[in-house]
Amino acid sequence: MAQVNDLIRTRMASKHAPRIPEVTAHLVEAGGKRLRPMLTLAAAKLCGYDGPYHIHLAATVEFIHTATLLHDDVVDESNQRRGRPTANLLWDNKSSVLVGDYLFSRSFQLMVETGSLTVLDILANASATIAEGEVLQLTAAQDLATSEAVYLQVVRGKTAALFSAACEVGGVIAGADETVTKALYAYGDALGISFQIVDDLLDFAGTEAIGKNIGDDFRERKLTLPLIKAIAKADDEERAFWVRTIEKGKQQEGDLEFALELLHKHGALDDTRDVALEWAEKAKAALEALPDDPVRDMLRDIADYVVARVN
Amino acid sequence: MAQVNDLIRTRMASKHAPRIPEVTAHLVEAGGKRLRPMLTLAAAKLCGYDGPYHIHLAATVEFIHTATLLHDDVVDESNQRRGRPTANLLWDNKSSVLVGDYLFSRSFQLMVETGSLTVLDILANASATIAEGEVLQLTAAQDLATSEAVYLQVVRGKTAALFSAACEVGGVIAGADETVTKALYAYGDALGISFQIVDDLLDFAGTEAIGKNIGDDFRERKLTLPLIKAIAKADDEERAFWVRTIEKGKQQEGDLEFALELLHKHGALDDTRDVALEWAEKAKAALEALPDDPVRDMLRDIADYVVARVN
Numbered sequence: 001m002a003q004v005n006d007l008i009r010t011r012m013a014s015k016h017a018p019r020i021p022e023v024t025a026h027l028v029e030a031g032g033k034r035l036r037p038m039l040t041l042a043a044a045k046l047c048g049y050d051g052p053y054h055i056h057l058a059a060t061v062e063f064i065h066t067a068t069l070l071h072d073d074v075v076d077e078s079n080q081r082r083g084r085p086t087a088n089l090l091w092d093n094k095s096s097v098l099v100g101d102y103l104f105s106r107s108f109q110l111m112v113e114t115g116s117l118t119v120l121d122i123l124a125n126a127s128a129t130i131a132e133g134e135v136l137q138l139t140a141a142q143d144l145a146t147s148e149a150v151y152l153q154v155v156r157g158k159t160a161a162l163f164s165a166a167c168e169v170g171g172v173i174a175g176a177d178e179t180v181t182k183a184l185y186a187y188g189d190a191l192g193i194s195f196q197i198v199d200d201l202l203d204f205a206g207t208e209a210i211g212k213n214i215g216d217d218f219r220e221r222k223l224t225l226p227l228i229k230a231i232a233k234a235d236d237e238e239r240a241f242w243v244r245t246i247e248k249g250k251q252q253e254g255d256l257e258f259a260l261e262l263l264h265k266h267g268a269l270d271d272t273r274d275v276a277l278e279w280a281e282k283a284k285a286a287l288e289a290l291p292d293d294p295v296r297d298m299l300r301d302i303a304d305y306v307v308a309r310v311n
Numbered sequence: 312m313a314q315v316n317d318l319i320r321t322r323m324a325s326k327h328a329p330r331i332p333e334v335t336a337h338l339v340e341a342g343g344k345r346l347r348p349m350l351t352l353a354a355a356k357l358c359g360y361d362g363p364y365h366i367h368l369a370a371t372v373e374f375i376h377t378a379t380l381l382h383d384d385v386v387d388e389s390n391q392r393r394g395r396p397t398a399n400l401l402w403d404n405k406s407s408v409l410v411g412d413y414l415f416s417r418s419f420q421l422m423v424e425t426g427s428l429t430v431l432d433i434l435a436n437a438s439a440t441i442a443e444g445e446v447l448q449l450t451a452a453q454d455l456a457t458s459e460a461v462y463l464q465v466v467r468g469k470t471a472a473l474f475s476a477a478c479e480v481g482g483v484i485a486g487a488d489e490t491v492t493k494a495l496y497a498y499g500d501a502l503g504i505s506f507q508i509v510d511d512l513l514d515f516a517g518t519e520a521i522g523k524n525i526g527d528d529f530r531e532r533k534l535t536l537p538l539i540k541a542i543a544k545a546d547d548e549e550r551a552f553w554v555r556t557i558e559k560g561k562q563q564e565g566d567l568e569f570a571l572e573l574l575h576k577h578g579a580l581d582d583t584r585d586v587a588l589e590w591a592e593k594a595k596a597a598l599e600a601l602p603d604d605p606v607r608d609m610l611r612d613i614a615d616y617v618v619a620r621v622n
Binding site for chain 1: 325328329330331382385386404405406408409410412413415416417419420423426428431432435436438439441442443445446447449450
């Protein structure tokens, strides 16, 4: 992991545009969990890889993740719902868009260096799925008719696609056979879905200790699983509440508290947690097809860790 | 070219997110000149290519160009200097960022399909150079100390990098030898620089018939070559004018007219045109290393066409 961090630091530099490492540094060096690159390293190790390119791939995956975060910021900040001054917002927009693009292209250079067309194919497809998921989320937002199936599709795109690709390329670069790479993909897919559902649940059920701002998704009118489940069970009066707050966005003092009441009343938070746990179990089940190894145990622990935040 | 357009139309589709083709269509089908994909096709033909992948590469190059335009829109619209309503601006921002990302990833898929690691390497490097050039432009903006050398670096990044890559990959996919691919690169590089200088000149010297809005760059305080040349010859009083209008952005009625007067007074427009013509000549000179062929004549004509707008 130290080698991955070194490579990230080297490759985020720019001879000509010093703004790039400035903007990137506070994201990359903010002490994130580095969960995605760790998955790549683990998958490569599990498959007995002894070449140098798992480091490149781990850095690639982290760069794609960071670029996505930068662009997400633009999409979310555009809402201007967090009361930040507009000038600052706009400055951030420009830098975030362009530095995000720079990181995408740097990730692209890193993966080309591995010389594996299969790896390139997997990551190209993952990138397209991520972008498609983000656009789908944009168009599904504020639409009360959003189903659990559409939600799952969004989550598979915006989160799980990079988790599954991170795992799969670790196996592919090691020359693992298809049973193994498919199992790694399935593990990453289920883990990513579980991870995102937990994240969406914590937006309502978290505590400030976790560093989450309760109710951000509600204020941004994002239809995540807890809301979808509560809306499905809404009576006429409750439905009117959701239409006003989510569809029309006319929120007022006390609305978040009432939304939380409805979520509790319909068991939407418990049901959402159950779904997250199911996906964590699926992730662990996918590991069965992999060789028995301490790294496999670690991957199992990661699945437990992801849901531990709500368990 | 019809095959390229077909491929573009097929690949900009999205099963899950219909917003993507909506946003893309008005850009891709707005009847642009398709100059960049034409360069790829011409280079491949000149080098005797008879496979199918020049079509993929031409579509790749147009997708990268379109994605860049979408993100440029965000960066420019963030200025809010065109008086458009904010809600619309924000909606466009989100869609432009995410659909731009989608097109980048689609272009990436297309180039992986060619199976050529050399092509991938060239386009990965071009992407990084483009993004770096855009960030450099952002940090150089409003800085009166911007030199012609920095301007050239920005132009090489944001415009010429894609022109040169478009030409080079056409030769590479055809298996041309290094003398030829280097000449194609040099041609595209010089052509792209000439193209951008002409564009920047037309922002001051154009007529409405060309469809340009005179003075946009001045209003957006972009330090392009005409301004850099005029500022280099400014006396104290003129310098105060540039500090006020460009550095501090305190523009008022009549400023554009006075700026144009200064540009004429110092011959900045004529000097800029001379530089554009020099680069067009360099582009044509690069063609000498290529086989004598009707396609080579066409590439020569393109260089003349690019500067014809200001000649």
